[in-house]
Amino acid sequence: VRVFGIDPGSERTGYGCVETDGSRHRIVICGAISSPALASFPDKLHRIYSQLAIVLAECRPACVAIENVFYSVNARSALKLGHARGVAMLAAVEAGLPVFEYTPAEIKRAVVGYGRADKPQVQHMIKLLLGLAEAPSPHDAADALAVAICHVHAQVPARAIGAVQPARSRATSWRTYRPASAPVALRRGKPAGS
Amino acid sequence: VRVFGIDPGSERTGYGCVETDGSRHRIVICGAISSPALASFPDKLHRIYSQLAIVLAECRPACVAIENVFYSVNARSALKLGHARGVAMLAAVEAGLPVFEYTPAEIKRAVVGYGRADKPQVQHMIKLLLGLAEAPSPHDAADALAVAICHVHAQVPARAIGAVQPARSRATSWRTYRPASAPVALRRGKPAGS
Numbered sequence: 178v179r180v181f182g183i184d185p186g187s188e189r190t191g192y193g194c195v196e197t198d199g200s201r202h203r204i205v206i207c208g209a210i211s212s213p214a215l216a217s218f219p220d221k222l223h224r225i226y227s228q229l230a231i232v233l234a235e236c237r238p239a240c241v242a243i244e245n246v247f248y249s250v251n252a253r254s255a256l257k258l259g260h261a262r263g264v265a266m267l268a269a270v271e272a273g274l275p276v277f278e279y280t281p282a283e284i285k286r287a288v289v290g291y292g293r294a295d296k297p298q299v300q301h302m303i304k305l306l307l308g309l310a311e312a313p314s315p316h317d318a319a320d321a322l323a324v325a326i327c328h329v330h331a332q333v334p335a336r337a338i339g340a341v342q343p344a345r346s347r348a349t350s351w352r353t354y355r356p357a358s359a360p361v362a363l364r365r366g367k368p369a370g371s
Numbered sequence: 372v373r374v375f376g377i378d379p380g381s382e383r384t385g386y387g388c389v390e391t392d393g394s395r396h397r398i399v400i401c402g403a404i405s406s407p408a409l410a411s412f413p414d415k416l417h418r419i420y421s422q423l424a425i426v427l428a429e430c431r432p433a434c435v436a437i438e439n440v441f442y443s444v445n446a447r448s449a450l451k452l453g454h455a456r457g458v459a460m461l462a463a464v465e466a467g468l469p470v471f472e473y474t475p476a477e478i479k480r481a482v483v484g485y486g487r488a489d490k491p492q493v494q495h496m497i498k499l500l501l502g503l504a505e506a507p508s509p510h511d512a513a514d515a516l517a518v519a520i521c522h523v524h525a526q527v528p529a530r531a532i533g534a535v536q537p538a539r540s541r542a543t544s545w546r547t548y549r550p551a552s553a554p555v556a557l558r559r560g561k562p563a564g565s
Contacts (some may be wrong), residue, residue, distance in 0.1 A: 219460045219463065219470045252446050259450040259451065259454045259457060260457030261457065261458070262450075262454055270413045270417040274411045330543045
């Protein structure tokens with residue numbers, strides 16, 4: 178099963194696809210979409226949308242997991258982030274994929290075991306979990322892989338929890354987009370490379 | 372020249388197209404896009420995007436004017452609005468159209484002559500300016516027509532200002548998306564039906 182993670186941002190949108198057989202995860206692709214600094218805002222949005230559409234068509238994942246943010250530094254930055262997140266979600270819907278949302282704390286808990294972990298910790302754990310020679314860079318790409326892994330862990334029944342807490346998909350006023358049929362349950366295995 | 376206005380919103384997105392020969396404005400179309408209350412958020416975004424794409428293809432405007440909001444009640448509502456605004460902008464860019472942005476105050480000044488006018492005033496003036504038998508409803512549709520008319524007035528040189536202040540396109544950190552060549556200058560005429 179392939180899970181595609183997105184860490185949206187108007188300046189840089191990270192993406193990463195993870196393939197899992199339930200016990201081992203393997204990286205399919207990761208990267209970040211950024212636009213020339215002088216590009217207009219609509220052109221930046223278009224680039225996020227079109228690049229994601231291309232990568233989604235290549236990866237053919239079963240679903241998309243996206244970072245959810247409820248609170249932001251201020252309304253202005255939230256509005257800007259919303260634009261990027263909106264076109265990223267649209268790319269997923271246009272590809273016919275269900276979208277799952279996780280908060281930053283849920284993602285960090287799922288990957289590092291601590292909801293307030295910093296970016297280098299996330300990058301380090303992504304490197305270990307996916308058996309990579311180096312931590313993914315930029316951190317947006319690592320964050321996107323973390324969202325994907327968070328979704329994989331979220332499918333594990335609570336009783337199977339080990340040292341790392343699985344993320345829970347919270348019922349919020351932002352409805353989580355789920356397909357009519359429940360997604361295939363993934364069992365959590367040992368991290369690859371450990 | 373046809374100008375297409377959008378008043379984005381996650382629950383309801385207003386749109387309206389105005390045709391002008393420089394002295395008279397005529398309505399081409401107006402309406403509002405809303406989704407079933409139970410639709411998922413990604414599905415709502417998809418509906419906004421796909422419906423706008425259809426109407427833009429039908430109207431074939433020269434450009435798109437969209438309401439810009441810098442401040443919102445809170446970061447959460449700003450984030451939600453950003454999603455809708457992002458996919459609306461994307462629909463315009465995908466249609467190959469330049470996008471112009473105006474703040475609510477600029478739009479109200481252009482249509483009512485007062486930056487803090489209320490919604491019924493805007494609806495009333497849209498009815499007068501476009502020579503309509505009734506004020507457009509819902510107010511989102513009237514607001515979208517107001518954005519379009521604001522853009523028409525914004526093309527008038529400052530010295531031609533009459534009773535109604537033309538909107539000024541402000542240089543902001545949100546870059547206004549302008550085509551390489553300047554848009555055709557429109558002369559301001561008498562409101563139709565007055």
